[in-house]
Amino acid sequence: MSSEYRNFLELSYEELEELNLKAKDQRKKRVDPGKIQEERLKWLTDNKGVKAVTVLFSDLEGRLHMLDYDKKFLVNSYDNLTFDGSSIRGFTAQRESDLRLGLDWSAFYYTPADIFGSGKVLVFGEVIDKNGGHYSGDLRGVLKSYANEQFAKNGYALNAANEIEGFLFEGIDAERNFAKTGEFVYTNQGGYYHSLPGDPLREFIDLTAEVQRAMGFENEKDHPEVAPSQFEINYTYGDVVTAADQIQLYKLICRQVANQMGMTASFLPKPVTGVNGSGMHTNVSITKDGKNLMWDPAGEEKISKFGWEFVDRILTAGNDLCLLLNASVNAYRRLDPHFEAPNQIKASATDRGSMVRIPIGNEKSSRVEVRSVGPDANPYMVLYSIFKTGLDGKTAQIENLRQAERYLPDNIYTALEDFRSAEWATELLGADVKQRYADLKQASADRCPRLLGTIVKDCEVQFHHDVYNQLLWGQF
Structure with missing residues (x-):
C-alpha cells in the first residue's frame, strides 16, 4: 500500500528521548494530574500527524492488553472509554461486563515510529468499575493507590528497579511453535558478558537498548547472561508505578524488536533445562524527604533497622507470596x-x-533485592505485594529467621496450597481477587503434569499466560 500521501508523525530518537524524559520528570515531581492532562490533550490536538493513541492495561495475571483509539475520538471522549471486561481473563463475569478505562496522563510515552508505527503514542490506562472506583482486579490501580496512600500518610516514596532476564530464540513465534518443534534454537552460545559485535544477540540488545533510551528508560548497562542466548538490559530505578509500567514496556519492546529480526524474545522462566533460567530480580527502596530509609552506615550490612524489619516481614510471608512472584x-x-x-x-x-x-x-543506592521473582509475574502484583508485605506485614517468631532452613515450593501445586490457605494473601488482595487468581493458576496447572520431571513439557509452554491468545484461554 502506497505511503506517498501519508504524513504521520515520526520523531527522531533524540527528540523522543527529550520528550519522554520531560514526561518522566513531571511524574517524578508529582505534577498536578489536571495540569498534565491539559498539556497532553493540547499536544495531541496541535500535532496533526498523530493518528492514534494506544491505551495499555494489564489483566489479573499481568498479560498486557492494548487498544488503539483514533486521536480525534479520544480527545473528545477520553472520559468515557468503555470495554467488555468479561472478555479479559480474570476480570468481570459476563453479567457485569461493562468497565471503563481512565487514562493516567502522567504515564504517557512518545514512541519510535519504526517500532510502534508512525503517528502513534502510548498511554497507560486505569480500569474503572461500574461504580466509578478503581476496579479491584486491576493491580496497577491497586499499586498506584497504595503508593499514593503511603506518600500521603507517611511521606514514603516507594522506589523499584528490576533486572529482567530473557532468552532470544531463532524464528518468529518460537513459543507457539514449541509443541510442533519440541525445541528452542539458540541464536548465540557465547555466554556471560560475551557476544561478538554484530552477531544476532548483540544486535538485538543494541536495538532494544536504543528504543528504551528513546522512551526515557535511562539505561545503565546491558549484556548477554550466563545461559546461551540469554540477555539482560538494565535501566535506572523509578517510582514504583513507573517501574512496573516499564517492565511491561521492556517486554513489549523486546518482543517487537525480536519479531522484526525474525526471532522470539521469551520470558519463560526456564525454557531450556540444563542451563540457568531467567529471573526478574526486584530491587526496592523507600525514601522520605529525599533520605533513603534503607541506609544506615552503622547497621548490619549497612542496612537500617527499618530496612531489616522490612526484610523480616518478606521472609515471614515467603511461602504466602510465592505464587504471586512465581506465577x-x-x-x-x-x-x-x-x-x-x-x-x-x-x-x-x-x-x-x-x-x-x-x-x-551507599546512601543513594542502598536497597533490598528480592531474587525469587520470575519474569512472567504480574509486575504490579509483584511490587504491590513486596511493598505492602514489607511495610504492613507481620514478623514470625522463628528462631534465626534470616537464616533458618526454609525453602520455597518446588512446584505450583504446593504454592497454590500455601496461597489459598494464607490469611495474608487474603488481606493483600481481598477474598474475591485472591480466589479468582488462584482459580486461574489452578486451571493452567491442571493442564500440565503434576510432577515437572526433567524435560520442558509442551503444555507448560502452550498454556503459559505470556504466550498464547484469547482463542486458547476461551477453552478454559
Whole structure:
C-alpha cells in the first residue's frame, strides 16, 4: 500500500528521548494530574500527524492488553472509554461486563515510529468499575493507590528497579511453535558478558537498548547472561508505578524488536533445562524527604533497622507470596538449587540462593533485592505485594529467621496450597481477587503434569499466560 500521501508523525530518537524524559520528570515531581492532562490533550490536538493513541492495561495475571483509539475520538471522549471486561481473563463475569478505562496522563510515552508505527503514542490506562472506583482486579490501580496512600500518610516514596532476564530464540513465534518443534534454537552460545559485535544477540540488545533510551528508560548497562542466548538490559530505578509500567514496556519492546529480526524474545522462566533460567530480580527502596530509609552506615550490612524489619516481614510471608512472584508452572523449574536459584527463604549479602539479597550499596543506592521473582509475574502484583508485605506485614517468631532452613515450593501445586490457605494473601488482595487468581493458576496447572520431571513439557509452554491468545484461554 502506497505511503506517498501519508504524513504521520515520526520523531527522531533524540527528540523522543527529550520528550519522554520531560514526561518522566513531571511524574517524578508529582505534577498536578489536571495540569498534565491539559498539556497532553493540547499536544495531541496541535500535532496533526498523530493518528492514534494506544491505551495499555494489564489483566489479573499481568498479560498486557492494548487498544488503539483514533486521536480525534479520544480527545473528545477520553472520559468515557468503555470495554467488555468479561472478555479479559480474570476480570468481570459476563453479567457485569461493562468497565471503563481512565487514562493516567502522567504515564504517557512518545514512541519510535519504526517500532510502534508512525503517528502513534502510548498511554497507560486505569480500569474503572461500574461504580466509578478503581476496579479491584486491576493491580496497577491497586499499586498506584497504595503508593499514593503511603506518600500521603507517611511521606514514603516507594522506589523499584528490576533486572529482567530473557532468552532470544531463532524464528518468529518460537513459543507457539514449541509443541510442533519440541525445541528452542539458540541464536548465540557465547555466554556471560560475551557476544561478538554484530552477531544476532548483540544486535538485538543494541536495538532494544536504543528504543528504551528513546522512551526515557535511562539505561545503565546491558549484556548477554550466563545461559546461551540469554540477555539482560538494565535501566535506572523509578517510582514504583513507573517501574512496573516499564517492565511491561521492556517486554513489549523486546518482543517487537525480536519479531522484526525474525526471532522470539521469551520470558519463560526456564525454557531450556540444563542451563540457568531467567529471573526478574526486584530491587526496592523507600525514601522520605529525599533520605533513603534503607541506609544506615552503622547497621548490619549497612542496612537500617527499618530496612531489616522490612526484610523480616518478606521472609515471614515467603511461602504466602510465592505464587504471586512465581506465577506459572514453568517458573518452578527455575527454583532449582543447582543453578543459583533463590529458593531458600533466607536473607544474605553473599548467598545468591537466598530469596532476599542485600546488595553492596551507599546512601543513594542502598536497597533490598528480592531474587525469587520470575519474569512472567504480574509486575504490579509483584511490587504491590513486596511493598505492602514489607511495610504492613507481620514478623514470625522463628528462631534465626534470616537464616533458618526454609525453602520455597518446588512446584505450583504446593504454592497454590500455601496461597489459598494464607490469611495474608487474603488481606493483600481481598477474598474475591485472591480466589479468582488462584482459580486461574489452578486451571493452567491442571493442564500440565503434576510432577515437572526433567524435560520442558509442551503444555507448560502452550498454556503459559505470556504466550498464547484469547482463542486458547476461551477453552478454559
